[in-house]
Amino acid sequence: MAEYKVPLKDMSFLLYEVFKADDMWQKLPKLAEQVDKDTAQAILQECAKIAEQELAPIARQGDEIGVSFSDGVVTTAPGYKEAFNTYAEGGWTALGGDVNYGGMGMPKMLTALHEEMLCSADISFALYPVLTAGAALSLAKHGSDELKERYLTRMYSGDWSASMCLTEAHAGSDLGIIRTKAIPQDDGSYSITGNKIFITGGEHDLTENIVHLVLAKLPDAPAGPRGISLFLVPKFNVNDDETLGEHNKVSCGSIEHKMGIHASATCVMNFDESQGYLIGELNKGLACMFTMMNFERIGVGIQGLGAAVRSYQNALEYAKDRLQGRALDSKVKGVKNPAQEADSIMVHGDVRRMLLNMKALNEGSRALSSYIAMQLDYATYGEGEEQQKGEALAALMTPVAKAFFTDIGFENTVTGQQVFGGHGFIREWGQEQLVRDARITQIYEGTNGIQAMDLLVRKVASSKGVLLKVFTDEVSAYIDDNQNEAGMAEFIAPLTEAVNDLTELTTELLTKSEANINELGASANDYLHVFGYTAMAYIWARMAQVSLTKQDSNGECGDNFYQSKLHTARYYFTRVLPRRISLIAAAKSGCDCMFDINDELF
Numbered sequence: 070m071a072e073y074k075v076p077l078k079d080m081s082f083l084l085y086e087v088f089k090a091d092d093m094w095q096k097l098p099k100l101a102e103q104v105d106k107d108t109a110q111a112i113l114q115e116c117a118k119i120a121e122q123e124l125a126p127i128a129r130q131g132d133e134i135g136v137s138f139s140d141g142v143v144t145t146a147p148g149y150k151e152a153f154n155t156y157a158e159g160g161w162t163a164l165g166g167d168v169n170y171g172g173m174g175m176p177k178m179l180t181a182l183h184e185e186m187l188c189s190a191d192i193s194f195a196l197y198p199v200l201t202a203g204a205a206l207s208l209a210k211h212g213s214d215e216l217k218e219r220y221l222t223r224m225y226s227g228d229w230s231a232s233m234c235l236t237e238a239h240a241g242s243d244l245g246i247i248r249t250k251a252i253p254q255d256d257g258s259y260s261i262t263g264n265k266i267f268i269t270g271g272e273h274d275l276t277e278n279i280v281h282l283v284l285a286k287l288p289d290a291p292a293g294p295r296g297i298s299l300f301l302v303p304k305f306n307v308n309d310d311e312t313l314g315e316h317n318k319v320s321c322g323s324i325e326h327k328m329g330i331h332a333s334a335t336c337v338m339n340f341d342e343s344q345g346y347l348i349g350e351l352n353k354g355l356a357c358m359f360t361m362m363n364f365e366r367i368g369v370g371i372q373g374l375g376a377a378v379r380s381y382q383n384a385l386e387y388a389k390d391r392l393q394g395r396a397l398d399s400k401v402k403g404v405k406n407p408a409q410e411a412d413s414i415m416v417h418g419d420v421r422r423m424l425l426n427m428k429a430l431n432e433g434s435r436a437l438s439s440y441i442a443m444q445l446d447y448a449t450y451g452e453g454e455e456q457q458k459g460e461a462l463a464a465l466m467t468p469v470a471k472a473f474f475t476d477i478g479f480e481n482t483v484t485g486q487q488v489f490g491g492h493g494f495i496r497e498w499g500q501e502q503l504v505r506d507a508r509i510t511q512i513y514e515g516t517n518g519i520q521a522m523d524l525l526v527r528k529v530a531s532s533k534g535v536l537l538k539v540f541t542d543e544v545s546a547y548i549d550d551n552q553n554e555a556g557m558a559e560f561i562a563p564l565t566e567a568v569n570d571l572t573e574l575t576t577e578l579l580t581k582s583e584a585n586i587n588e589l590g591a592s593a594n595d596y597l598h599v600f601g602y603t604a605m606a607y608i609w610a611r612m613a614q615v616s617l618t619k620q621d622s623n624g625e626c627g628d629n630f631y632q633s634k635l636h637t638a639r640y641y642f643t644r645v646l647p648r649r650i651s652l653i654a655a656a657k658s659g660c661d662c663m664f665d666i667n668d669e670l671f
C-alpha cells in the first residue's frame with residue numbers, strides 16, 4: 070500500500086481560497102477568540118503527522134488481528150492503546166470540545182478535515198474518538214451542569230471514551246419500538262435494563278471509563294419515538310471526589326465478527342438495572358440523541374471519503390508503476406515507453422477514467438464536506454439570518470453528506486481495487502481492506518435508504534420545498550453573479566441546467582406524492598443522488614472559478630495545483646455530472662412498477 074499522504078494543499082485551498090474560512094473566523098466573535106489561520110495551519114500539520122506516522126501504520130495489523138473478547142473483556146489490537154494514548158496526550162480528543170470544560174472549541178471546518186485524516190489512516194481507530202466527540206456534543210448541549218462538570222472534562226482529556234446505544238435486536242431503523250426500560254429511582258437517577266446490539270466501542274481497553282449514551286423508555290411513556298428518553302450510563306460510577314467508583318451493572322456479552330473495521334469493537338451490551346442519569350427532558354431523548362446522530366452522520370460520510378482518498382492514492386501510485394500493454398495510439402504517435410516491454414497502465418483510457426472518477430468525486434466530496442461544515446459553524450457561532458441559513462443548510466445537507474459521500478466512497482474503494490486488477494483482490498496491497506472497511510459506512514448511523522427518506526420526506530417534502538429553496542436560491546444567486554465571468558461558461562451552463570432540473574424534479578415528485586405518497590419512497594434514493602451531484606457541481610464551479618484566476622501562477626499551493634483542479638473540474642462537469650440524467654429519469658418513472666407487483670411474485 071502507498072504511504073498515506075494527507076492532502077494538505079487541497080485542504081488549505083478549500084479553507085482559505087474557496088471558502089475564505091479565515092475571514093469568517095475573524096468575523097464571528099466567538100470563533101475569533103479561538104482560531105486564526107496560523108493556529109489552523111499548525112493544527113492541520115500536526116494532525117497530519119499523527120495520521121501518517123501513528124495511525125496509518127497500525128491499520129493493517131488492526132485488520133488482521135482485530136479485537137478479541139474473553140469473559141466480558143475486550144482487548145484491542147496491538148498498537149491501538151499506544152496510538153490512542155499518543156492521540157489523547159496530543160490534545161486531539163479535545164479539538165472540537167466546549168471551551169468551558171476543557172475543549173479547544175475549534176470550528177467544524179477544521180475538525181471535519183481532522184476526521185478525514187483519521188479515517189484515511191484507519192476508520193477503526195477513528196471510531197473511538199469520533200463517537201466520543203459526538204457524545205460529548207450531545208452532553209454539552211443537553212446535559213445538566215452537574216453531568217457536564219463530571220463527565221465532559223474527562224471525555225475531552227481522552228481519559229474516558231463514549232458509546233452510542235440505540236440499536237436493539239428488533240429495533241434498528243425503527244427506534245420507536247425499543248424495549249430498554251428506565252425506572253425512576255428515589256435519588257433522581259434511573260435504573261436502566263435492556264440489551265443493545267452492534268454498539269461501537271461499547272467495551273474496550275483504550276480508556277479507564279466508558280460513558281454510554283443509552284436510549285430507553287419509562288414504563289408509562291407514550292408509544293413510539295415520542296416516548297424515548299436519553300440516559301448517561303457510565304461503565305464505572307463516578308464518586309463525588311471524581312475518582313472512579315464501583316463497576317456499574319453494564320457488561321459486554323460478546324463482540325461481532327464482521328466483514329470490515331476489524332479493529333473496532335462492535336459489542337452486545339447488557340444493561341441490568343444499571344444506574345443511569347437523564348440527559349435533557351423525559352420523552353425528548355430522540356431529539357437530544359439527534360445532536361449526536363447528526364454529528365456522526367456527517368462523520369460517517371467523512372469515513373466514506375477517507376477510505377476513498379486512500380484508495381485513490383494507492384491506485385495512482387500503482388497505475389504509474391504497472392506496465393501492461395501499449396497505448397491504443399502507439400501506431401499513430403509512436404510507442405510511449407520503448408525502453409520497456411509495455412507502457413504504464415496510465416496510458417489506457419479506461420484506467421484514466423477510473424482514476425479521474427475517483428479524483429473528481431474525492432475532491433468534490435472534500436469540498437462539499439467543507440461547505441457543510443461551514444454551515445454548521447454559522448449555525449453554531451453565527452447570528453440572525455446567517456445563523457438561520459446555516460442551520461437550514463446543515464439540516465438539508467446532513468443526509469446527503471452521510472449517504473452520498475459513503476455511496477461514492479464505497480464506489481471509489483471498488484474502483485481503486487479495479488485499477489489493481491487481480492492484485493486488488495488479494496490481501497498484499499491493502500485495497501481489499503479499504504473495500505471491506507468502507508462498506509459499513511453505507512449501513513450504520515441510519516442506512517443510506519433511511520437518509521434518502523430523511524432528505525426527501527422529512528426535509529424537502531415536510532418543509533414544502535422551503536428548505537431546498539434556501540440552497541437553490543444560493544446557487545441561483547451565484548449563477549447570476551458569475552455567468553458572464555471569463556472562462557466560467559463551461560461550468561455555469563451545466564450547473565444552471567442541473568439546478569433547474571433539481572427544482573423541477575422536486576416539484577413533480579411533491580405534486581405526485583399528493584395523490585400517492587409511495588412516490589416519495591420509490592424515488593428517494595435517486596433523488597438524493599441527483600441532489601448530491603448537483604450540490605457537488607456548485608462546489609466544483611466555485612473551485613474552478615478560483616483556479617481560473619490563478620492558473621497562470623503556481624500560487625500558494627504550487628505544483629500546477631490550479632491546472633490540475635481545472636482539468637478535474639472539466640472532467641466532473643463533462644463525465645460525472647451527466648449521471649444525474651438517468652437518475653432523474655428513474656425518479657420520474659413513478660412508483661407503480663414497484664408496487665404493482667404482488668409480494669408473491671418477487
Ligand SMILES: Cc1cc2nc3c(=O)[nH]c(=O)nc-3n(C[C@H](O)[C@H](O)[C@H](O)COP(=O)(O)OP(=O)(O)OC[C@H]3O[C@@H](n4cnc5c(N)ncnc54)[C@H](O)[C@@H]3O)c2cc1C
Pocket residue numbers: 232233234235236240241242243266267268269270327335509512513514515516517518519522
Ligand atoms: C459494525 C456496526 C456498528 C454499529 N454501531 C452502532 C452503534 O455504535 N450504536 C448503535 O446504536 N447502532 C450501531 N449499529 C447499528 C446500525 O446503526 C443499524 O444496523 C442500522 O441503523 C440499520 O438497522 P438494522 O440493521 O436493524 O436494519 P433494518 O432497520 O432492519 O433495515 C433493513 C433494511 O430495510 C430498510 N428500511 C428499514 N426501514 C425503512 C424505512 N422506513 N424506509 C425505507 N427503508 C427502510 C433499511 O434501509 C435496510 O435496507 C452498528 C451496526 C454495525 C453493523
